[in-house]
Amino acid sequence: MSSVEEAKIATGQSTNGTTEKSVQKSEPPELPTPDPLNPFHFPDFALPTGIMFNGAPVMKCPVKDDSLTHVQKIRALDMRAEDILITAYPKCGTHWVAEILHMLTSGTSEHNRRTKEYTMLEFCDDLSFLDTLTSPRVLNSHLVMAHLPTQIVDKNVKLVHVIRGPKDTAVSMYHHLKQSASDQFTFDNFIKGYVTGEYIVFSHQFEYLRQMAQFERAHPDQPIMHVHYEDLKQDPSSVIHELSQFIGRPASPAFCHEVASACGFSNMKKADADRTMPESLTKLRTSKLHLYRKGIVGDWKNQFTVAQNEMFDEFLAQQKQKGFGFEPKGHV
Template sequence: MEKSIPKSDTAELPAPDPNNPFYFPDFVLPSGLLFNGVRVMKCPVKDDPMTHLKKIYDLPMRVDDIIITAYPKCGTHWVAEILHMLTSGATEYSGRIKAYTMLEFCNDLTFLDTLTSPRLLNSHLYMAQLPRGMVDKKVKMVHMIRNPKDTAVSLYHHLNQSASKQFTFDNFLKGYPCGDYIVFSQQFDYLRQMAEFEKSHPDHPIMHIHYEDLKQDPAAIIKELSQFIGTPASDDFCQRVAAACCFSNMKKVDPTRERPECLRLLTEKRLEIYRKGVVGDWKNHFTVAQSEAFDEFLAEQKQKGFGFTPRGEL
């Protein structure tokens, strides 16, 4: 028999916000502003969001910069550590998490001027809001792609750390496909804009990495990545990087890393970045009805064109 909820408990629940009926955490909600035709996120920095995005857009770039671009929860922390080891030539972990060089989280962008080359930058912003100098300098881009159902599960758990109890997985799945409750919209909107950029700039150096391929054969992908960034590495070194950057090791070292102050503006709690890092975890979360509803969403996106077709079940 289903347990009834005492009236005293139901009385404490806040009324749904008509602008946020599925209880998404405030920091990912669209700000209502547009920059270069794309919604502006509430960057947790000292400047107002529009000012910060303008500074990012005008950020001077170097020809040997490398930037990781991806929709959230597609493996940017993972590949950032791999790139750190490839460019440093050693399997020593970075002392800072990637948020220090994440453009929308970098509180003072002049800090990036102090970094030695090659700089390893990263962002979840759409191409229209990334530094315009990237095109002229042909800055190398590493683009991560992940199965949409696994991405959704990972994103829900990440956002849930800063959300109310009303932000259930079911509410997430109702709001996520709309693209109205997350400033980054949904994953396929991101993938389509990336595909449009590549179509408009066919000679721009971009390496697309599927999360699932990196899980299946990390050393081989790391080898390709080393060649792409111009720092060829031996098979042995790529194997050692793969071992050092396996999920269990990354999760173990994460608490020892330095974190920027801006993260505290999002939540007082320490955000956990590493949860499971496996392929196919969506099967442990989606009910049959939720999976069928999400499949309808995927079918609609396929009609529009995925941009890049993810690996795994669709």
């Protein structure tokens, strides 16, 4: 070997003129120990509390009281006959319907300056705040009926139940939770955990739909309007007109169209940037949650892989055997 070649090897340069990196053995990175209670890496706030009340699991409420105490207070909350309560599984369009009802009850197409969390029962840090609101109050909640005020039945409160296709709901929920989760919380992990119903505090969508159907069967005289997200996307003015009739605030076709335009996705997203959020929530986050992503029907096709879709279809088949409760209009 020539002295030139020896020099090249010594400096890490190959004999054919290219530079080679020195090979160094390194230990593989140490992976975090898997959490047996959270193997799919769901964000902490979404995990089950392990607390039961009135036959249903208690969700984590971001309020000053412990979650069980807060839910018990909600159960005993004074309701008014004029109240309107939006009930929906998360990520089914609660913000959208809340804004529409705000406009119908106020008689204006101006956006609410507050986020719907101010009147979201499980997020309302001081429930006495609700007493300061004028009627008709537009309240909302993701809680199951077993945790909502008993006076809903006593006062014959109007319920607006929002339903969305299960695959779009799942995709929207994943992106919502992902904002507070680690990089290990992948969509594949989300689907695996979601279909079990064991790793998310409010279980999966069909558990919610079944308990809602059970409530309706037990209270056939309760005024309930079921709003499908897909119908609201396809013909918003017609659904808004039906809502106005249901809440006893008949609106003209022109005003319904005006509300539909003001509550379009881009306008809602723009308005949300200037809304105020309850202090109890702002303390929990250094940045604001992005609540509006795409708002389209069928976006699940852009997210699911073939294998994930097959897994979810098997889950849907199992749920259909148990009974959906309500038949969603999305892909089932």
